[in-house]
Amino acid sequence: xxxxxxxxxxxxxxxxxxxxxxxxxxxxxxxxxxxxxxxxxxxxxxxxxxxxxxxxxxxxxxxxxxxxxxxxxxxxxxxxxxxxxxxxxxxxxxxxxxxxxxxxxxxxxxxxxxxxxxxxxxxxxxxxxxxxxxxxxxxxxxxxxxxxxxxxxxxxxxxxxxxxxxxxxxxxxxxxxxxxxxxxxxxxxxxxxxxxxxxxxxxxxxxxxxxxxxxxxxxxxxxxxxxxxxxxxxxxxxxxxxxxxxxxxxxxxxxxxxxxxxxxxxxxxxxxxxxxxxxxxxxxxxxxxxxxxxxxxxxxxxxxxxxxxxxxxxxxxxxxxxxxxxxxxxxxxxxxxxxxxxxxxxxxxxxxxxxxxxxxxxxxxxxxxxxxxxxxxxxxxxxxxxxxxxxxxxxxxxxxxxxxxxxxxxxxxxxxxxxxxxxxxxxxxxxxxxxxxxxxxxxxxxxxxxxxxxxxxxxxx
Amino acid sequence: xxxxxxxxxxxxxxxxxxxxxxxxxxxxxxxxxxxxxxxxxxxxxxxxxxxxxxxxxxxxxxxxxxxxxxxxxxxxxxxxxxxxxxxxxxxxxxxxxxxxxxxxxxxxxxxxxxxxxxxxxxxxxxxxxxxxxxxxxxxxxxxxxxxxxxxxxxxxxxxxxxxxxxxxxxxxxxxxxxxxxxxxxxxxxxxxxxxxxxxxxxxxxxxxxxxxxxxxxxxxxxxxxxxxxxxxxxxxxxxxxxxxxxxxxxxxxxxxxxxxxxxxxxxxxxxxxxxxxxxxxxxxxxxxxxxxxxxxxxxxxxxxxxxxxxxxxxxxxxxxxxxxxxxxxxxxxxxxxxxxxxxxxxxxxxxxxxxxxxxxxxxxxxxxxxxxxxxxxxxxxxxx
Numbered sequence: 095x096x097x098x099x100x101x102x103x104x105x106x107x108x109x110x111x112x113x114x115x116x117x118x119x120x121x122x123x124x125x126x127x128x129x130x131x132x133x134x135x136x137x138x139x140x141x142x143x144x145x146x147x148x149x150x151x152x153x154x155x156x157x158x159x160x161x162x163x164x165x166x167x168x169x170x171x172x173x174x175x176x177x178x179x180x181x182x183x184x185x186x187x188x189x190x191x192x193x194x195x196x197x198x199x200x201x202x203x204x205x206x207x208x209x210x211x212x213x214x215x216x217x218x219x220x221x222x223x224x225x226x227x228x229x230x231x232x233x234x235x236x237x238x239x240x241x242x243x244x245x246x247x248x249x250x251x252x253x254x255x256x257x258x259x260x261x262x263x264x265x266x267x268x269x270x271x272x273x274x275x276x277x278x279x280x281x282x283x284x285x286x287x288x289x290x291x292x293x294x295x296x297x298x299x300x301x302x303x304x305x306x307x308x309x310x311x312x313x314x315x316x317x318x319x320x321x322x323x324x325x326x327x328x329x330x331x332x333x334x335x336x337x338x339x340x341x342x343x344x345x346x347x348x349x350x351x352x353x354x355x356x357x358x359x360x361x362x363x364x365x366x367x368x369x370x371x372x373x374x375x376x377x378x379x380x381x382x383x384x385x386x387x388x389x390x391x392x393x394x395x396x397x398x399x400x401x402x403x404x405x406x407x408x409x410x411x412x413x414x415x416x417x418x419x420x421x422x423x424x425x426x427x428x429x430x431x432x433x434x435x436x437x438x439x440x441x442x443x444x445x446x447x448x449x450x451x452x453x454x455x456x457x458x459x460x461x462x463x464x465x466x467x468x469x470x471x472x473x474x475x476x477x478x479x480x481x482x483x484x485x486x487x488x489x490x491x492x493x494x495x496x497x498x499x500x501x502x503x504x505x506x507x508x509x510x511x512x513x514x515x516x517x518x519x520x521x522x523x524x525x526x527x528x529x530x531x532x533x534x535x536x537x538x539x540x541x542x543x544x545x546x547x548x549x550x551x552x553x554x555x
Numbered sequence: 556x557x558x559x560x561x562x563x564x565x566x567x568x569x570x571x572x573x574x575x576x577x578x579x580x581x582x583x584x585x586x587x588x589x590x591x592x593x594x595x596x597x598x599x600x601x602x603x604x605x606x607x608x609x610x611x612x613x614x615x616x617x618x619x620x621x622x623x624x625x626x627x628x629x630x631x632x633x634x635x636x637x638x639x640x641x642x643x644x645x646x647x648x649x650x651x652x653x654x655x656x657x658x659x660x661x662x663x664x665x666x667x668x669x670x671x672x673x674x675x676x677x678x679x680x681x682x683x684x685x686x687x688x689x690x691x692x693x694x695x696x697x698x699x700x701x702x703x704x705x706x707x708x709x710x711x712x713x714x715x716x717x718x719x720x721x722x723x724x725x726x727x728x729x730x731x732x733x734x735x736x737x738x739x740x741x742x743x744x745x746x747x748x749x750x751x752x753x754x755x756x757x758x759x760x761x762x763x764x765x766x767x768x769x770x771x772x773x774x775x776x777x778x779x780x781x782x783x784x785x786x787x788x789x790x791x792x793x794x795x796x797x798x799x800x801x802x803x804x805x806x807x808x809x810x811x812x813x814x815x816x817x818x819x820x821x822x823x824x825x826x827x828x829x830x831x832x833x834x835x836x837x838x839x840x841x842x843x844x845x846x847x848x849x850x851x852x853x854x855x856x857x858x859x860x861x862x863x864x865x866x867x868x869x870x871x872x873x874x875x876x877x878x879x880x881x882x883x884x885x886x887x888x889x890x891x892x893x894x895x896x897x898x899x900x901x902x903x904x905x906x907x908x909x910x911x912x913x914x915x916x917x918x919x920x921x922x923x924x925x926x927x928x929x930x931x932x933x934x935x936x937x938x939x
Contacts, residue, residue, distance in 0.1 A: 096563040097651050098728060100658045101736035110662070163629050164672050171632065172665035174639065179658045179739075182651035183566065189643045190568040194909035197580070200636050201913070201920035207629050208924050212931055219934045228927060262909040419566070436563040437652075440556040440725065441735035473734035481736065 095417050095435035097182040099478045104489030107180035108408075108415070108482050112401055114176050116394045118169035120285070122240075123278065123393070125162035127286025127318070129206075129236040132158065132213070133229035135310060140222040146303050150294070155214045157293055163210060167203075181482075183417040184250075184408040191265055192246050199242040202235040209235065240282065241275055248274040250409045251400065252334055257411060273328030280321025284361070285393065287315035288386040291369070295382040305373045312369040319362045334410055337403035340518050347402055350395050357392035361385065405483070405518040414520040416482045423523050430455055431475060431524035438478055442471065457527035465534070472535025475528055487539040494539040505533045556725030562648050562895050569902035570645065572910055577645045582881050584637025589877045591631030593763035595624060596708050596756070599675070600701040601764060601794070606694065612786040614687065615779065619771060621679045621697070628672055646718065648899060649892060653717040656727050658739025660710050667703045674700035705757075712753035717743035719891040748813035755805035759880065761798025762838055765791040766873040769848060773866030781860075785852045788860045792842075792849035799838050806835055818890045827886070834883040837876050844869045 100107045132155055139147040177185045189196070209232035213225065220228070248270035249256070256265040294307045330338070341347050364385050368375040376382050408415045418426070426434045432442050433455040443450055446467060449459035460471065476486060480493065487494035497505060509529045513521040522529060570577065602620050605613035642650055654661045674696040681693025717723065720743060727741040743749050772779070772787035810831070814822070822831045848869070852860035 096566055098655045098732075099736040100655050100739050101733055102739075107658075160676065163625075164676070165669060167629065167632065168665050168669045168672065171636065171639075175662060175665050178643065178651055179655055179662060182647070182655065185643070186566070186647045186651070187568070189640070189647070190571055193571050193640065193644050194906055194913040196640055197637070197913045198909075198916045200633075200640070201916045203633055203636070204630075205920055205923050207633055208927050211626055211629070212927055216931060216934055219938060220930060224930050228930070231923065231927070262906050422565075434565075436561060436565065437728070438735060440560055441728070441732075444556045444725065444729065470734060474736075477734050477736035 095183075095431070095438065095478055097417070098437045099417075099481065100179050101477055101481060104485055106481055106483065106485055106490050109490055111173065111176045111180050112398060114169055114172045115401070116397050118166070118173055119397050120390055120393055121162055121166035122170060123282040123285045124158075124289050125166045125206075126233075126236045126240045126279070127282030127284070127314070128154075128158045128162065128289060129210075129229075129233040130283065131286050131290060131311060131314065133226065133233040134314075136229050137226045138310070140226060146300065147306065150298060150303060150307065152214075152217045153297060154290065154293055155217065159210050159214050163207065167207075181408050181413075181415075181417065183419075184413045187409060187413055188246060188250070191260070191262065192249075194262065195242050195246055195266060199239050202239045202242070205235040206232055206239065237279070237282075240278055244275045244278055245271050247400075251337065251404055252332060252410055253412060269332040270329065273325050273332055275325070276321050277325025277329055280318040280323075280325055281393065281396075283314045283318030284322060284365075285318075285389055287311040287318070287365075288361075288382075288389040291376045291382040292379065292386045295376055295379040301374075301377065304377055308369040308373045308376050312365060312373075315365050316370065319365065322358070333403065336517060337410075340403045340405060341399070344402070344518065347399060350399050350402075354392055354395040354399060357388050357395065360388045361392060364388070406513070406520040416479050416520055418520065418523055423521050426523035427521075427525065429525075430457065431479065431528050432460075432471065434523075435478060438474055441474060446471070457525050460527045460531060468531050468534045469538055470535075471528075472531035472533070475524060475532045476535055479523065479532075487541065493536065494541055497536055497540045499543060500536075500540065502533050502537060505536050506530070509533060556728070558721045558724055559895060561652065561721065561724050562898075564898050567899065567901070569904035570900055571904065571906045572644075573903055573905065574645060574900050576910075577641050578885060581638045581641035581645070582878075582885050584634055584641065585881045585884075586874070586878045587634040588631060588638060589881060590763065590874060591627050591634060593760035593877075594620075594627050594767055595631060595675075595704050597760035597764045597798070598627075598767070599624065599697065599704050601761070603678075603694070603697040603701045606689070606697070612783050612790070615783055616768065616787065616790070618682045618686075619776065619779075620767075621675065621682055623771075624675045624679060625672075628675060632668070645900065646888075646892070649718045649721065649895070652724060653720075653743075654714055655737050655739065656724065656731065656741040657710075657713060657717065657743070658737060660739075660742060661714055662739070664707060664710055667707060671700040671703035671707070674703070708756060709753050712749055712756065713743045716746050716749045716752055717741075719888055720746045720748075721892075721895050746813075748809060751805040751809035751813055755802055755809055758798045758801030758803075758805055759838075759877070761801065762795050762841060763873055763877065765793075765795035765798060765845060766841060766869050768794065769845065769860075770866045770870050772860065773863045784860045788845075788849045788852040792845040795838075795842050795845050799842055802838060803835070810835075814887075815891065817894075818887055821890050822883075822887065830879075830883065830886070834879050837879055841869060841872045841876060844872060 102110060132151060136148070136151050138144075139151060174185075209228050212220075213228050213232055216228075217225070245266040245268070249265050249268045251274075252268055252270045253265055254268040254270075256268065290307065290311045294304055298304045298307065333341075341351060368381070368385070376385075404410055404415075406414055408417075411420065413419060422434070432438045439455065442455055446463065449455050449463065451459060460468070463471070473486075476493075483491055485492040500508075506529060508515055509522045509532055512519045522532075524532070598620055602617040606617040608614075678693055678697035678700065681689050681696070685693070717727075723743060723746060727743075728735075728737060731738045731741040768787050768791040772784045776784060776787075810819070810822070821827055844865070848861045848865055
């Protein structure tokens with residue numbers, strides 16, 4: 095509304111954010127946990143003068159840099175790219191609020207990069223003490239980056255008192271900050287161990303060394319598991335009520351929660367019974383690969399749920415998913431969505447100048463348009479108001495199949511009280527005439543009933 | 556459609572810092588980004604070309620540059636975050652619509668960059684492992700990366716020019732939309748400033764590459780033969796000459812053929828004319844320094860390339876060239892957007908404590924990075 099809407103067929107543009115974000119977190123958490131692992135273990139190996147272990151750690155550092163510095167860093171930038179395209183208003187609000195948080199995080203990112211390259215490329219050329227110090231510099235700055243970004247993403251789920259006191263620190267130190275920082279730190283520790291298992295299972299043939307690597311990396315993994323559990327519980331406790339209700343109300347989220355719990359339990363159990371009690375199981379890349387895959391599933395599902403429970407908001411109580419501020423609702427219902435939208439107003443004026451009276455889009459003129467024009471304008475409203483979560487006829491959470499068989503009155507009733515009937519939906523922000531345009535369009539995308547279904551004994555539809 | 560009406564004024568948050576502060580960091584970040592980005596933008600195509608030529612010194616330079624390229628890209632991308640952040644703080648009203656109109660192309664940037672980056676790693680790995688017998692698949696990775704980098708330059712030129720070309724937005728939306736929603740398939744191809752901007756930057760990038768050639772030869776190529784270092788001076792001068800000619804030709808096209816009248820009036824009259832002339836002429840200073848170096852190294856008496864002091868002077872002069880260029884770009888952008896930005900930036904609510912935290916961490920970060928670099932220097936010295 096404030097900005098042009100980007101129509102991505104079938105998928106909806108915000109789903110691209112989810113895709114890029116999931117890819118990013120799978121690498122970025124490793125960038126944090128792997129940094130801690132390398133710093134801690136390099137210090138340990140130097141202390142014991144364990145040359146075999148040092149040789150492995152160097153090998154792991156190469157893999158680590160190749161993955162995190164390229165894919166991790168660029169997908170991080172990619173998230174920025176994507177949120178600006180798919181949710182520009184929310185991005186604008188976040189950037190105006192947290193610009194110095196991001197700028198500070200950038201400084202730590204520079205330290206991270208410098209330390210990562212020196213740690214790898216000057217392996218064996220720096221005195222051990224300095225080498226370890228640089229490893230710790232990397233680990234510390236990577237973890238601080240995690241903390242800074244978590245403050246901002248946690249704000250999106252529960253900004254706390256920021257609405258009353260809209261300053262940086264109130265927003266940053268929101269109720270979700272600590273729980274998510276604990277959970278993400280745990281996640282970083284756990285995920286990095288899973289990466290280490292797989293990497294070691296593939297590249298190490300010496301069983302003694304492999305066993306040592308497993309034992310060394312299982313303790314942080316178990317610590318990570320405990321932190322995830324504690325952070326996860328606190329995350330749930332500090333969720334807004336709507337988010338808790340959304341978790342139980344939406345069938346898809348039920349399934350995802352089940353999947354999240356199942357995958358997490360599998361990973362925890364495999365860690366305990368595998369490397370902790372029976373070191374040696376991880377000699378097989380297949381087992382280590384499965385463990386990492388379960389870790390990926392748990393992480394991806396967790397991220398998806400974290401995004402989904404915010405509905406109908408993209409920033410809880412601050413910006414609706416469709417790029418409208420809650421405080422704009424009344425005005426838009428009174429004055430019209432098409433008129434109130436910066437881009438919709440211009441589009442309508444250019445394409446349907448006959449509906450403009452004294453510079454404003456007139457409801458009576460909208461009603462007087464022919465059917466095709468009404469459907470077209472209904473589609474405009476759908477694109478800007480609904481397409482952030484719903485594909486039209488086919489695709490992600492498509493509306494068409496959901497309203498199959500609905501009469502225009504049923505649709506009008508639903509649109510009128512969208513937020514009442516579905517609390518995960520934002521209120522409809524248009525006039526009655528615009529509601530009718532939207533209904534006219536919705537009727538065109540509702541599919542006919544499926545053929546071949548046997549009902550009432552004999553006939554099919 | 557009225558372009559002015561497409562600038563959203565219904566949500567105007569106060570700026571979190573004074574406009575000059577935002578513009579300063581935007582320009583500073585852009586200069587840092589520009590130095591390194593120039594090296595991959597022009598450097599990778601030149602490097603793959605030199606490798607193809609088969610000449611020994613050219614191939615040495617390719618091997619050296621591509622070995623450095625993973626670091627150059629990592630830091631170059633990282634430094635690009637700063638202008639990207641601050642451009643959204645003050646210029647979001649222009650940045651978001653422009654990039655949304657060309658969303659698929661803009662979205663493709665980080666996907667393509669990932670491929671190009673891994674392509675460089677592959678190319679570097681191939682050069683290190685196989686040397687002159689580089690298998691074709693590794694050379695192909697280098698070519699693909701080179702093409703991607705040149706294409707990415709075009710995408711950026713599109714986005715940044717479209718940001719200022721608000722008048723084109725209505726037409727692009729009409730031609731590339733479905734029910735008023737952007738398809739994300741528009742490009743700013745009809746903007747007369749697009750092509751000279753893109754090519755002008757390529758010319759500038761060639762000049763930076765030439766400067767890096769002599770810096771590398773003077774500072775980091777201790778193991779290379781004197782002939783190679785001598786070659787590097789001549790090569791740098793020739794590359795700079797080509798780059799400067801492209802920069803001059805495209806710059807003239809940009810200024811006299813593509814600047815809107817209001818920009819031309821401001822930049823070519825009054826106090827700004829000195830700045831405009833300086834922007835156009837200052838690459839000549841670097842060219843003279845390089846010409847002197849090339850002449851000294853080819854002189855029948857000395858035949859030794861000038862030393863580190865000279866290379867450092869050339870480098871500092873080139874950074875000054877890029878800094879002046881970046882400042883000019885900012886001034887031009889401000890003039891171009893002036894008619895649309897009158898209602899913006901009226902309020903500032905400076906976030907003092909977060910800003911102080913950032914500045915403190917920035918200073919501390921510079922110190923930490925300097926300490927790490929010092930350890931590297933010591934290690935280098937220790938290993939002779």
